[in-house]
């Protein structure tokens with residue numbers, strides 16, 4: 482069993498990962514500033530919690546000192562939020578990653594990092610593979626690309642074992658549906674559950690390579706067990722592009738009276754997103770993604786049963 486640290490462990494993906502790691506018997510340390518993550522996601526029986534920010538280098542170093550593996554998921558998420566406050570986004574996402582890597586440089590920990598498909602930005606070619614040019618359109622995407630650069634530099638210059646994963650629209654249980662910057666799937670399900678109309682920015686023809694959180698956990702756990710490292714980025718999505726209109730049709734199976742408000746397109750939103758999963762499948766040949774419709778149904782069922790535990794969380798500041 483290993484000592485594993487999860488930054489952002491009070492958040493959506495992080496708290497799912499903490500539970501999965503603890504279930505496998507690993508010793509888990511969590512670092513989180515609770516800015517979007519929830520204190521209720523921290524179970525003191527399964528992890529040691531450090532309430533601090535990634536920008537606080539010294540306490541961060543102490544918290545991560547004994548970890549053999551670091552899943553670095555802590556970040557200031559959301560494109561619109563980064564447009565309002567680019568410097569804070571850079572401080573947490575780029576400098577915060579540098580701070581994590583500085584720890585790994587001295588301890589030799591294996592660092593997994595959650596980058597984002599948003600780094601492709603203006604590059605509209607589909608599907609995406611890891612050799613394509615990158616053109617961030619927002620400070621969020623730029624901060625993730627900067628962090629990717631540091632990951633690769635620390636791998637090359639100092640031999641830090643790195644696994645640089647680019648997530649593509651992850652969804653599933655524990656994702657907050659309630660705040661202004663909530664992701665589209667939990668937000669829509671939550672509104673549908675209250676009988677409220679859902680908002681679509683644009684005509685709904687935009688598409689995403691949605692990835693179920695369980696698939697992300699399978700990749701993380703498999704990557705840790707087999708010590709999968711790679712010198713460059715690995716896109717984490719299986720190439721299943723779904724439009725928002727298709728998603729709405731699937732939601733109507735569960736919410737037949739669903740009403741939709743069509744609003745003007747939002748600044749900084751990427752029109753389409755789809756991965757070409759050749760590299761992912763070569764590095765993780767045993768991982769089979771959960772079917773989108775099954776994952777959507779599981780997410781709806783989870784929100785119906787436990788949604789109150791992640792709704793009405795603290796306000797997310799700009």
Ligand SMILES: NC(=O)c1ccc[n+]([C@@H]2O[C@H](COP(=O)([O-])OP(=O)(O)OC[C@H]3O[C@@H](n4cnc5c(N)ncnc54)[C@H](O)[C@@H]3O)[C@@H](O)[C@H]2O)c1
Nearest residue numbers: 489492493494514516517518534535555556595648650651
């Ligand atoms: N969910 C997605 O679709 C998606 C897509 C691409 C990339 N990602 C990346 O995956 C990671 C996890 O995303 P998530 O969806 O679970 O988001 P989340 O907001 O639920 O989790 C992020 C966590 O980081 C914490 N955090 C924020 N700033 C911090 C700071 N300064 N110090 C310490 N902790 C801090 C938050 O409190 C939260 O618990 C993030 O790095 C995100 O950028 C997610």
